[in-house]
Amino acid sequence: MTGGVEGYRSGFASFVGRPNAGKSTLTNALVGTKVVITSPKPQTTRTVVRGIVHRPDAQLILVDTPGLHRPRTLLGERLNDLVKTTWAEVDVVAVCFPANEKVGPGDRFIVNELAKVRRTTKIAVATKTDLATPEQIGRHLLDIAELGRETDTEWAEIVPVSAVSGEQVSLLEDLLVQMMPEGPQLYPDGDLTDAPEQVLAAELIREAALEGVRDELPHSIAVVVEEMGLREGRPADRPLLDIHANLYVERSSQKGIVIGHKGARLRSVGTAARKQIEALLGTPVYLDLHVKIAKDWQRDPRQLRKLGF
Template sequence: MTGATPSEPGFRSGFASFVGRPNAGKSTLTNALVGQKVAITSDKPQTTRTVVRGIVHRPDGQLVLVDTPGLHRPRTLLGERLNDLVTSTWAEVDVVAVCFPCDEKIGPGDRFIVSELAKVKRTQRIAVATKTDLASPDRIGEHLLAIHALGEEVGTPFAEIVPVSATAGDQVGLLADLLLGMLPEGPALYPDGELTDTPEEAIVADLIREAALDGVRDELPHSIAVVVEEMGLREGRSADRPLLDVHANLFVERSSQKGIVIGHRGARLRDVGTRARKSIEAMLGTPVYLDLHVKIAKDWQRDPRQLRRLGF
């Protein structure tokens, strides 16, 4: 297929945002469209805390994906700040795609999100039925009808409803075509080959947090924050033998949580460090030395001063 070049008429560029309740498949979909991992994924809800921009380069356009935290009824100051981030993003993008996982019925959380979205007037909106690989054809059919009914009921009908499986790759290309077609004509916004504008330190912190979240008990995910204190190539090494030094602190809220993260004789923290280091090396393409420490920031999710220190 021959498309328009980035400066020719017919080339489209702009921003689309995936929204949905926590664990609706937004990050997995972002990674599938970009073609490589730019957003962390986890089986624990509410793992996304920063707005990640994934960039999809096509001959006919450039689609910039804004992946926001899951919108939810907040219980902490952190929750309120994450929700503010979501709603301010909606007003600034060209298209909002609301994700509804096929393996779960539509519930009050979905209704809350679509009602909030109805307050944003100018933005175009579509619905994405995610995780079709986890549902039968009959269940998917019922789900699509329920999504349509919800849009009509709340007074914000969807321009399109697309079933996809990011894991299996089903209809991901179709979704990209649809989103691109809804963008305005304009030049490319990012250089060719750039896949995200998230700073490398933020990506590294997210990958460490993803490794730490894997397998911890349900009460812990929201209590974990990671700050990269220092990161840089080690001096005195030749260009063909680079080593990236990463010094990071993993914060929890209580000493009992610190014990869970460190594990028996430090086994769990060593495992987290090994998996995080491999992910960072795969993402950045450089060998990594990771120095990881666990610290306590008491009740940081409710403390404005601590939230600022941890980057929220």
């Protein structure tokens, strides 16, 4: 049985950083399959989706927190509380600093907040090194070390990686594993994430819906999977998974954007999401999408609860 291995380690790591710092792409590179939605739009990751790295000697559970930001809405405040709770509970927090951008006020804000979490081990990861020159990367690593000194944050390691080219990803994995406590396997082999399938399906639908509407409605889309189940009466070798989901937007103008001319946009969202869900779950999917208006849901506690926040 695995997990009984002498010196077996298992624990939790969380990648943090300002929006688009490369956290989700890194999670996917380590886990080796797409479990976290990656969108070039900030604040698309909302649920704590864990990717699980299985090794003969260890199990590394990656917790993907939403980006921490100065909250402007009730939703923002809830997300920030969630982030801080997560930081205190994991074994290692890895702060991601994209190598193609200067260390800035957003990074400082996050590291200052993180400095308040005393017990957790902290490492710095210079991401996206494929987009920077060796000189830029060298300068970047010095800036990260300096930010650590200024905020009284002790970096256990500073590691440059590129999730896209795969550069140093396995080195980062080894370092994270070494920082995990010794202990038994926490999840069964074969699990890649513990987010229930409904949550993953909703995330993939949301990613598809955001694709192509770059600035018009960044995070005023919430997706709720109302029903999900195998269609009855199908032969065992030809299963079909029925998914009925609602996309909630805040205003009727946004509803028009999501649906598109004669429903064209919603159809393409449905097709893209269906392919991703089929790839993830390995089952043919029938996806039924409807767009609904939940007025100002980001500011309304009752609606936030209904939409799962």
